[in-house]
Structures are given as C-alpha cells and as structure tokens.
Amino acid sequence: MNPITSAVGTLDAATFELEDVSVAFAGRFALERVRLSAERGEALAVVGPSGAGKTTLLRTLGGALLPTSGHARIHGMELADLAPKARRALRSRLGFVHQDHSLIPVLRVSQNVLAGRLGRYGFLAGLRRVLFARRAELAEVHRVLERVGLADQLFQRTDTLSGGERQRVAIARALFQEPTLLLADEPVASVDPARARDLLELLTALAREEGVTFIASLHDLELARALFPRIVGLRAGRVFFDGPAAELTDERARALYELGADERVNDERVNDERVNDERVNFEREGDAASAVEEAPPRPAPKGLQG
Amino acid sequence: MSARRRPWPLGARGLVLLGLALAGLWAGLHLGLTPAGLVPRAAGLERLQEFVAAAARPAWRHEVAPTFVDASPFLVELGRATLRTIAFALAAMSLALPLGFMLGLVASDAWWRAETFGAGPLGAFARPLQVAVRIFIALMRSVHELLWAVLFLAAFGLNTTSAVIALVIPFSGTLAKVFSEMLDEAPTGAARALFGAGAGPLAVLLVGLVPRALPDLASYAFYRLECAVRSSAVLGFFGYPTLGLHLSLAFEDLRFHEVWSYLYTLLALVIVLEVWSGALRARLAP
Numbered sequence: 001m002n003p004i005t006s007a008v009g010t011l012d013a014a015t016f017e018l019e020d021v022s023v024a025f026a027g028r029f030a031l032e033r034v035r036l037s038a039e040r041g042e043a044l045a046v047v048g049p050s051g052a053g054k055t056t057l058l059r060t061l062g063g064a065l066l067p068t069s070g071h072a073r074i075h076g077m078e079l080a081d082l083a084p085k086a087r088r089a090l091r092s093r094l095g096f097v098h099q100d101h102s103l104i105p106v107l108r109v110s111q112n113v114l115a116g117r118l119g120r121y122g123f124l125a126g127l128r129r130v131l132f133a134r135r136a137e138l139a140e141v142h143r144v145l146e147r148v149g150l151a152d153q154l155f156q157r158t159d160t161l162s163g164g165e166r167q168r169v170a171i172a173r174a175l176f177q178e179p180t181l182l183l184a185d186e187p188v189a190s191v192d193p194a195r196a197r198d199l200l201e202l203l204t205a206l207a208r209e210e211g212v213t214f215i216a217s218l219h220d221l222e223l224a225r226a227l228f229p230r231i232v233g234l235r236a237g238r239v240f241f242d243g244p245a246a247e248l249t250d251e252r253a254r255a256l257y258e259l260g261a262d263e264r265v266n267d268e269r270v271n272d273e274r275v276n277d278e279r280v281n282f283e284r285e286g287d288a289a290s291a292v293e294e295a296p297p298r299p300a301p302k303g304l305q306g
Numbered sequence: 307m308s309a310r311r312r313p314w315p316l317g318a319r320g321l322v323l324l325g326l327a328l329a330g331l332w333a334g335l336h337l338g339l340t341p342a343g344l345v346p347r348a349a350g351l352e353r354l355q356e357f358v359a360a361a362a363r364p365a366w367r368h369e370v371a372p373t374f375v376d377a378s379p380f381l382v383e384l385g386r387a388t389l390r391t392i393a394f395a396l397a398a399m400s401l402a403l404p405l406g407f408m409l410g411l412v413a414s415d416a417w418w419r420a421e422t423f424g425a426g427p428l429g430a431f432a433r434p435l436q437v438a439v440r441i442f443i444a445l446m447r448s449v450h451e452l453l454w455a456v457l458f459l460a461a462f463g464l465n466t467t468s469a470v471i472a473l474v475i476p477f478s479g480t481l482a483k484v485f486s487e488m489l490d491e492a493p494t495g496a497a498r499a500l501f502g503a504g505a506g507p508l509a510v511l512l513v514g515l516v517p518r519a520l521p522d523l524a525s526y527a528f529y530r531l532e533c534a535v536r537s538s539a540v541l542g543f544f545g546y547p548t549l550g551l552h553l554s555l556a557f558e559d560l561r562f563h564e565v566w567s568y569l570y571t572l573l574a575l576v577i578v579l580e581v582w583s584g585a586l587r588a589r590l591a592p
Binding site: 062063064088089090091092093094095096098100101102103104105106107115116117118119120122123126127130170173177 | 493495496498499500501502503504505508509510512513514517518520521590
C-alpha cells in the first residue's frame with residue numbers, strides 16, 4: 001500500500017486537537033497553552049489582532065511548526081512523534097491556502113495545480129506529472145479548475161492572471177490534494193475587498209461540499225461572522241473566544257481587539273525551547289523569522305466600526 | 307547633539323578609501339606608469355593610422371594572395387573560423403551548464419536546508435557535502451580558462467577535446483557559484499507551499515524554487531555563453547583553429563583589413579547573443 005495513503009488512512013472523528021499547545025520562537029511565545037479541537041467537516045474562522053498568533057496556529061496545524069510544549073494531534077497522530085517521512089505523508093493531505101506568492105509564476109495554471117500532489121509520489125513520478133501530465137490527469141485538473149471558475153485558464157501562464165485569479169489557482173491546488181483538513185492563512189488579504197467576499201464564499205462552499213474541516217484566519221471580522229458558524233478569537237497567543245459566531249457580540253469583539261493589558265504576554269521569556277529554531281529555518285525564510293506575524297498594522301476590523 | 311568626537315577627522319570609512327587610493331598610487335609608481343607609454347613611436351604611428359583607417363573597410367577577400375594553392379576564398383575561411391569558434395563555445399557550455407547547475411544546486415543553502423529538514427535521502431550529510439562542493443567550485447574557478455588551456459596544451463598537445471575541457475572547468479565553477487547564489491535569493495513562497503503539501507526536498511527545489519530563479523539563471527547562462535564565445539576566440543592565439551588564430555596571423559602579417567573582418571565578426575556574434583538573451587529574458591520575466 002502507498003505509505004502516504006496508509007499514514008492518513010484511518011481518519012477518526014476529531015480532525016485536529018490542540019492540548020495546551022505553546023509555540024515559542026527565540027524565547028517569545030507566539031501561542032500559549034492553546035486548547036482547540038474541531039470535528040470533521042467543521043468550519044471555523046480564527047480572528048484577532050495582528051501578532052495574536054493566527055499564523056502560528058495555522059502553521060502548527062499544517063505541521064510546519066512543532067509545539068514547544070503541549071500536544072498537537074492531527075487525525076489522532078501526535079505531530080512531534082511522527083517520523084519526517086510520515087509527517088510529509090500527513091502534510092500531503094493538508095491543503096494550505098497562503099496569503100499570496102505561493103504559486104510558481106512561470107508555470108502554467110495546470111502545472112501549479114498538479115504540483116499540489118507532489119507529496120504523494122516519488123521524486124521522478126511527481127516531476128513527470130507536473131511537467132508532462134497525461135490526458136486523464138489534466139482532465140482531473142480541469143474539473144478542479146471548473147469548481148473555482150477557472151476552467152478556461154488551464155494552460156494559461158500563471159503570472160498573466162490577476163491577484164484574485166491566482167488565489168483561485170491556489171485554492172484549486174489545495175483542493176487537488178484531496179485534503180482532509182483545509183487551512184487558509186488570510187486567504188483574501190491580498191485581494192481587493194469586492195472580490196474578497198466572493199473568494200471566501202467560494203472557499204467555504206467548497207469546503208462544505210467536500211465535507212472537509214476548514215479553518216481560516218481572517219482580519220475581517222464581519223466576513224468571519226457572516227460566513228463561519230464558529231469563531232475562535234486569539235489574543236496575545238491565547239484563545240480569547242471560542243464559540244458560535246452569534247455569541248461573538250460587538251462588546252466581546254471590541255475587547256478582543258482592544259490594545260493594552262495582556263500585550264506584554266509576548267515578552268515573557270521562555271525556558272523550554274525545544275524546537276523551532278533551526279529545523280523550520282527553510283520554511284521560515286521570508287517570514288522575517290519573527291515570533292509573531294509581522295503584518296503591518298491594520299485598521300480596525302470592519303465589524304467594529306460604527 | 308552628540309558630544310562624541312570622531313577619533314579621526316576622516317572617520318573609519320574615509321581612512322579605508324584613503325588607503326585604497328594610496329595603494330593604487332603605489333602600484334602605478336611601482337610599475338612606472340607614465341603617459342609617455344601611450345605616445346606611439348614614429349613607425350608605430352604610421353601603423354596605428356593604417357590600422358584605424360582599415361576599420362572602415364574590412365576585408366571580404368584575401369588581402370594578400372594566399373601562398374598555398376588550394377586556399378579557400380576569404381569569406382569561406384572567415385565563416386569556417388566563426389563556426390568553429392561557436393562550436394567550441396557551444397560544446398563547452400553544453401557540458402558546463404548541466405555540471406554548473408548540479409554543483410550550484412548542491413552548493414546552495416536552500417538545498418541543504420531542504421535536505422536536512424525535508425527528510426531527504428542525505429539528511430545530515432547534506433551540509434558537509436555542500437561545504438566540500440563549495441571548495442571544489444572555488445578550485446575550479448581559481449584557474450583561468452586560458453591557463454587551463456596552456457596546461458592542457460603542454461600535457462596533451464593541440465587537441466580539440468582538451469581545449470573544450472579547459473573551458474568547461476572554470477565555466478562550470480563560475481556557473482555553479484552564481485547559480486547557487488541566485489537560487490538562494492529566489493523568493494521561497496512557492497517552495498514553502500510545496501513543502502507544506504508534503505513534497506520531497508528535490509521536488510520542492512526543482513519545481514518550487516528553480517522556476518522562480520529561472521529568468522536570472524537563463525540570462526546568466528547566456529552571458530556565460532557570450533564569455534565562452536570570446537574565450538573560444540582567444541584560444542586561437544594558442545593555435546586552436548578559431549577566430550583568434552586567424553586574427554593573430556592576420557595581425558602579424560599586417561593584414562589590417564582582415565583583422566577588422568575578424569573583429570567585426572566577433573562583435574556581431576556577441577551582439578546576436580545579447581539580443582537573443584534579452585528576448586528570452588523578456589519572455590521569462592512576468
């Protein structure tokens with residue numbers, strides 16, 4: 001049996017489970033004692049101010065970071081216990097939609113989508129599929145592109161597409177992985193507001209159709225409330241709110257984004273630096289290797305104005 | 307205002323610049339450089355005028371009737387020498403390019419990181435291998451292609467293979483060094499995304515990183531091809547049958563119109579490559 005399918009062959013109810021997970025970089029906590037879990041097929045939005053740990057949370061769930069302490073389980077498998085090969089196998093089924101710049105501009109749309117399955121095959125077999133896809137494989141790519149509304153751009157060079165279209169290709173690539181868990185880190189942050197809602201509606205609808213667990217970080221609280229049944233509010237690396245969208249009242253939302261009080265949590269030194277220095281170095285390149293998201297300060301979220 | 311005083315009126319940077327200027331002055335004095343060196347001797351002045359005057363009228367037939375009977379027309383000879391020059395350069399580049407690419411990939415930081423952290427087959431051995439390859443590359447580059455050519459000429463005599471290898475060694479080294487730097491500077495967003503989807507290190511590098519560096523890699527490869535054409539021409543001065551051989555013979559015999567024909571051909575070759583690489587770059591860049 002393919003070692004990759006066998007590694008994620010037994011999928012139980014809880015898609016992921018974080019138990020007192022802390023993640024620290026260079027002595028600073030990006031996440032602190034986070035408890036969070038989701039059942040299969042759930043959709044949740046992670047919101048919170050810049051630097052609250054949204055990206056770190058998603059990357060931990062994506063297997064890119066190991067918790068400094070606590071337990072992170074995906075499909076019942078403890079991330080830290082997995083051998084590198086098994087972790088790769090698991091990650092081949094975790095679809096991740098990044099904020100932007102995650103596609104290869106000089107390749108065709110079809111090739112970018114096909115690259116989503118590189119983790120499933122050996123090196124040569126994977127390369128062959130990306131570079132010289134067969135008719136049946138292209139037909140499958142076409143079907144995925146149809147679902148994101150880009151069926152006619154199959155052979156287009158990716159750098160000729162608009163920002164919104166590129167993000168659709170990124171979504172198609174994640175879907176093409178046939179993910180069991182779909183993660184999206186600020187998927188609409190680099191798309192203009194008019195298209196952001198469309199794109200996010202598409203993502204949530206696709207996740208629902210696939211029956212896949214979907215977790216997205218968003219800075220637009222209004223969008224999160226409108227499109228996600230469950231919302232998790234992070235503040236200074238801690239879960240500040242976790243519940244149905246309806247229960248996130250304006251008052252609570254304002255408290256979530258309020259400046260002050262517990263911001264200093266991030267400054268506390270950590271003694272136990274088990275991981276997260278060198279081993280993720282390659283993956284952290286371009287992230288400015290920061291403890292917290294380095295996103296520029298954003299205006300107050302829409303949901304809070306007025 | 308700061309109360310701190312500068313230790314030197316010039317500051318540290320000024321001192322370094324002053325030092326460099328003094329070193330240059332010393333070198334000039336040591337070699338006895340004087341403007342008088344550029345004043346041509348009486349006979350030389352005539353030669354120079356002749357040479358410059360010939361620039362406007364490059365030869366298109368033999369300036370002096372060839373001494374041997376079965377000599378080809380001048381343009382045929384020129385064409386042959388040009389083709390040989392290109393052939394030497396292409397042969398050298400077709401070996402140096404794959405070699406330089408492979409060495410460059412292994413010498414890049416991206417590679418050993420991907421190998422070590424992405425559960426590649428080499429794992430922890432990737433770093434020592436990288437260091438070894440970097441030293442090897444430095445050795446390849448440290449000797450100029452013309453020096454290699456002289457060495458090989460002494461060792462193997464005048465043969466085509468050794469001339470091509472003389473070009474391949476330093477060219478692979480230079481390509482490898484620059485390629486590895488370009489790979490390390492390429493945006494890593496796509497590579498990280500593929501890593502996140504469980505792709506293996508080599509697949510991540512070849513699909514996620516190399517295409518991002520491709521416009522730079524291609525344009526540099528073209529520049530090196532241009533260098534190879536020039537080096538291949540210069541190899542002629544050692545007796546290899548490229549443009550340089552004809553150039554040096556014509557020069558010695560004071561056939562200046564022919565000299566200019568060879569020079570213009572070389573110039574045309576370089577310009578064609580330049581235009582071609584520019585067009586390719588425009589196609590690759592977004």
